[in-house]
Amino acid sequence: MTSSNILFLGAGRMGGAILRGWARSADIGEGVCVVDPTPGVAAGFAEKLGVLGIQSISELPLDYRADALVLAVKPQMIEQALPPLVPFLSQSGVIISIAAGFSIERIQALSRTGQPVVRTMPNLAAEVGLSATVAVASGEVADTHRELANSIMESVGSLRWVDDEELLHAVTAISGSSPAYVFALAEALAAAAEPLGLSKELGQDLAIDTILGAAALMKENRDPADLRRQVCSPGGTTLAALEVLQGSPGLNELIMDTANACVKRSRELAEIKGK
Ligand SMILES: NC(=O)c1ccc[n+]([C@@H]2O[C@H](COP(=O)([O-])OP(=O)(O)OC[C@H]3O[C@@H](n4cnc5c(N)ncnc54)[C@H](OP(=O)(O)O)[C@@H]3O)[C@@H](O)[C@H]2O)c1
Numbered sequence: 001m002t003s004s005n006i007l008f009l010g011a012g013r014m015g016g017a018i019l020r021g022w023a024r025s026a027d028i029g030e031g032v033c034v035v036d037p038t039p040g041v042a043a044g045f046a047e048k049l050g051v052l053g054i055q056s057i058s059e060l061p062l063d064y065r066a067d068a069l070v071l072a073v074k075p076q077m078i079e080q081a082l083p084p085l086v087p088f089l090s091q092s093g094v095i096i097s098i099a100a101g102f103s104i105e106r107i108q109a110l111s112r113t114g115q116p117v118v119r120t121m122p123n124l125a126a127e128v129g130l131s132a133t134v135a136v137a138s139g140e141v142a143d144t145h146r147e148l149a150n151s152i153m154e155s156v157g158s159l160r161w162v163d164d165e166e167l168l169h170a171v172t173a174i175s176g177s178s179p180a181y182v183f184a185l186a187e188a189l190a191a192a193a194e195p196l197g198l199s200k201e202l203g204q205d206l207a208i209d210t211i212l213g214a215a216a217l218m219k220e221n222r223d224p225a226d227l228r229r230q231v232c233s234p235g236g237t238t239l240a241a242l243e244v245l246q247g248s249p250g251l252n253e254l255i256m257d258t259a260n261a262c263v264k265r266s267r268e269l270a271e272i273k274g275k
Contacts, residue, residue: 004148005031007066007088009081011041014098015072017126021156023049024129033064057084065090068148071097071107078102082110089115094145096152098122100176101269104138104165116140118149121171122156124179131157132175136165169270173262181258186211 008015011034022028032051034042039055046053054060066089073081078099089095094116095107104117111117118141122133133153137146146161153159162171186207193203218224232239245251 004067005033005065006068006070006148007064007085008032008034008036008070008072009085010071010073010077011036011045012038012072014122014126015070016041016045018070018072018098018122018152018156019045019049019051021126021129022152025155026151033060033066035060057088060088064088065093067093068145069093069095070152071095071099073099075099075102078107079110082107086111092116092142094118094141094148096120096149100172101266103270104136108138114140116142116145118145119165119168120149120153120159121168121176122153123175123177126156129156133157133159134168134171134175135159135161136163136168137161169263169266170259172266173259177262181255182211 006028008019011019015036019034029050030052032049034045034051034053035055035057036042036053037055042053042055044053045051066085069085069089071078071082089111091112095111096118097107098120100121102119104119107117107119108115115138117138118135119138120133120135122131125131126133131153133156135149135153137149150159162168186204189207189210190200190204193206194200198206214227217227221227228242232242
């Protein structure tokens, strides 16, 4: 059972997925407090996980001191929601944020100068325990804080660390936003199935199962290029298909443009929000 006091601010889609994942992988208990204004949400977690569940921080016991705060509200809520929590967070308490586009500098400005902050970028697959998450730590983050962040975020998938916060724009393009690229690929395969005589439903089922199978193969083999070469026999059907997909301009150029557009938008949003 974790003996630390850990406060979850926001238990919606992502915060809820992390709570459920963490509860599956660790023995979390009474020191964990979930704050979420949506009626029934915090109470539901209190009932299922034995944590303290409240709708507002005004219900927090005055002597509650969090060793860590998991910031899982929408970015636009942070300015309003974070400052009143600071008295309930210990001076060396770490803030683990999953808020997209909200910088460490801004989090520290709303909490305390020198507050340790771990900023993470998970993706939607956290809901099924398969997020590809990347984290970056402020200079104040200690090994114990990193271990806690590992324990929480690895409960919903993989976690990798980078040293430069600026790289989170690229991470957004490669893993944060990219589940949608894969959904678009499945849609395109299903759409191509119809003119070829398959029903849209069958096309979609085949596309989803194929993406799952290909992902499992890549997870075993690690090198997608090897797998692609193995499956392309000379004069065969797959090679004929890939000559189109990887022609020029082809998939590589399209994905490069896609990722560049994502990075550009991510930078613009950070500037609008006042990085
Ligand atoms: N979803 C993704 O794929 C994804 C990926 C990467 C990062 N993220 C980040 O994850 C964060 C959460 O996103 P989400 O999709 O989980 O949003 P969400 O489902 O809307 O969850 C946010 C939760 O926070 C609650 N909340 C609002 N104000 C609060 C306050 N003052 N105190 C405590 N709780 C409060 C909301 O309640 P109400 O609905 O009642 O306001 C809601 O239940 C965002 O910062 C987002 O950038 C999400």
